[in-house]
Amino acid sequence: MSWGFLRDLLSGVNKYSTGIGRIWVAVVFIFRLLVYIVAAENIWKYEHDEFECNIKQPGCENVCFDHFFPVSQISLWALQLIMVSTPSLLVVFHVAYREKREKHRNQKLYKSPGEIDGGLLCTYLISLILKMGLEIVFLVLFYKLYNGFKVPRLVKCDIRPCPNTVDCFISKPTEKMIFLYFLVATSCLCIVLNLSELSYLIFKYSIKRYLKRYIKKCPGSLDFSSALWLCHLREKIIPSSPGSEKNVDRTIWQL
Amino acid sequence: MDWGALHTILGGVNKHSTSIGKIWLTVLFIFRIMILVVAAERVWGDEQDDFICNTLQPGCKNVCYDHFFPISHIRLWALQLIFVSTPALLVAMHVAYRRHEKKRQFRKGDQKCEYKDIEEIRKQRFRIEGSLWWTYTSSIFCRLVFEAVFMYAFYFMYDGFRMPRLMKCNAWPCPNTVDCFVSRPTEKTVFTIFMIAVSSICILLNVAELCYLLTKFFLRRSKKAGNAKHHPNHENKEETKQNEMNELISDSCQNTVIGFSSS
Numbered sequence: 001m002s003w004g005f006l007r008d009l010l011s012g013v014n015k016y017s018t019g020i021g022r023i024w025v026a027v028v029f030i031f032r033l034l035v036y037i038v039a040a041e042n043i044w045k046y047e048h049d050e051f052e053c054n055i056k057q058p059g060c061e062n063v064c065f066d067h068f069f070p071v072s073q074i075s076l077w078a079l080q081l082i083m084v085s086t087p088s089l090l091v092v093f094h095v096a097y098r099e100k101r102e103k104h105r106n107q108k109l110y111k112s113p114g115e116i117d118g119g120l121l122c123t124y125l126i127s128l129i130l131k132m133g134l135e136i137v138f139l140v141l142f143y144k145l146y147n148g149f150k151v152p153r154l155v156k157c158d159i160r161p162c163p164n165t166v167d168c169f170i171s172k173p174t175e176k177m178i179f180l181y182f183l184v185a186t187s188c189l190c191i192v193l194n195l196s197e198l199s200y201l202i203f204k205y206s207i208k209r210y211l212k213r214y215i216k217k218c219p220g221s222l223d224f225s226s227a228l229w230l231c232h233l234r235e236k237i238i239p240s241s242p243g244s245e246k247n248v249d250r251t252i253w254q255l
Numbered sequence: 256m257d258w259g260a261l262h263t264i265l266g267g268v269n270k271h272s273t274s275i276g277k278i279w280l281t282v283l284f285i286f287r288i289m290i291l292v293v294a295a296e297r298v299w300g301d302e303q304d305d306f307i308c309n310t311l312q313p314g315c316k317n318v319c320y321d322h323f324f325p326i327s328h329i330r331l332w333a334l335q336l337i338f339v340s341t342p343a344l345l346v347a348m349h350v351a352y353r354r355h356e357k358k359r360q361f362r363k364g365d366q367k368c369e370y371k372d373i374e375e376i377r378k379q380r381f382r383i384e385g386s387l388w389w390t391y392t393s394s395i396f397c398r399l400v401f402e403a404v405f406m407y408a409f410y411f412m413y414d415g416f417r418m419p420r421l422m423k424c425n426a427w428p429c430p431n432t433v434d435c436f437v438s439r440p441t442e443k444t445v446f447t448i449f450m451i452a453v454s455s456i457c458i459l460l461n462v463a464e465l466c467y468l469l470t471k472f473f474l475r476r477s478k479k480a481g482n483a484k485h486h487p488n489h490e491n492k493e494e495t496k497q498n499e500m501n502e503l504i505s506d507s508c509q510n511t512v513i514g515f516s517s518s
Contacts, residue, residue: 007260030261030341031341052316053313171303172303
């Protein structure tokens with residue numbers, strides 16, 4: 001069990017995503033997961049060994065390190081990556097449920113089990129909201145736990161058994177800070193992508209519903225050019241499948 | 256998830272690249288990523304442990320190391336490789352989008368679609384022209400910019416590409432000016448110069464590819480202009496486009512019925 005599992009999970013999700021969703025997966029893979037594994041992990045590898053206090057008192061270094069790093073930044077980063085990828089599983093489960101239902105009843109219940117409409121749309125929107133929420137929660141947690149995203153060179157510690165206030169030095173603070181800012185930047189980028197995907201889906205499906213309702217309700221009120229424009233728009237949003245002549249929508253306009 | 260995954264992702268892009276693009280990808284994987292993983296990481300592996308300062312003052316070594324190496328060479332190279340590889344994904348996404356459109360056309364049963372089955376669409380190699388040309392050229396341009404930016408950042412942060420043996424440090428809490436010794440400075444200098452040289456080769460390859468694409472573009476344009484001059488009786492592009500649009504509109508509205516009012 002390693003990061004390869006997360007990679008396989010996200011690749012599976014890719015199949016049922018929109019275009020923006022696929023960009024989100026690419027950003028998570030390359031700018032977050034890959035950077036974490038090839039670069040960030042090594043910076044924090046010996047953080048405890050290299051944490052040095054200006055004191056010979058046994059136990060003082062341990063206690064001070066534990067006080068300033070209750071949860072290591074790298075562990076929090078790993079947790080964030082896992083939590084943020086998991087809501088996508090809801091979509092995978094829902095599609096699997098749909099496929100199972102179709103198999104069980106031995107009839108075609110959906111146009112395509114992976115198409116984002118109806119219940120799957122709700123699941124998809126919920127997963128997007130969860131992803132955004134978790135990103136924000138982790139960013140706030142980072143900010144609160146470490147008093148911002150800066151990593152100081154020196155921290156002053158006076159917890160027992162340290163005899164007085166003792167200077168403790170953190171290793172590689174500048175490098176850690178650079179990578180923390182990188183983490184924040186990619187998190188914000190992912191939040192923006194999720195937000196745009198949410199807006200896009202809500203807009204697209206509102207227009208779809210409006211078109212369906214409008215065309216059914218007001219048959220006589222269209223002129224030639226509006227009808228043509230509606231036709232075009234309808235074709236783009238509700239692509240017709242072959243053999244759909246039976247379900248013809250009637251558009252009526254006055255010539 | 257590691258460099259191998261990046262190799263899998265970029266391997267797909269290889270099919271739609273020019274020959275120079277394929278050489279660039281090979282150089283990237285063999286002379287940069289592989290060297291980074293099998294050699295450079297070992298050389299820089301013990302960098303802070305073996306960075307020794309001539310003082311017993313606790314904290315002085317940490318502070319001096321942080322002062323002289325704000326970001327390690329290894330990490331900078333890893334970031335550079337990730338950023339330089341990413342523009343190729345734009346091309347991969349564009350190709351995937353085109354394939355998706357062709358598959359949609361095929362499923363609709365469009366007579367204009369020239370493929371026999373879905374497999375053929377999946378295996379098809381798209382020529383670099385039209386909007387794909389613009390995507391490809393922008394990706395090469397982005398690559399060039401990233402390479403240049405990282406090389407400059409490297410030069411700026413480390414005052415050149417040489418790794419000195421000795422650094423003098425007087426940052427607090429070091430008591431006075433303290434001598435600090437870097438581990439394996441010559442080996443690190445050799446690898447740094449090697450990576451910089453390969454970066455420069457990659458920049459040259461990108462510039463050559465850019466020139467090749469631009470030359471091809473201008474040649475194609477002059478050929479088309481030449482054809483248009485010699486055959487003036489053919490419909491011009493605008494008219495052909497308008498005819499196609501009219502066909503599309505009438506096709507898409509085939510399912511709508513004219514002239515009935517609701518009773």
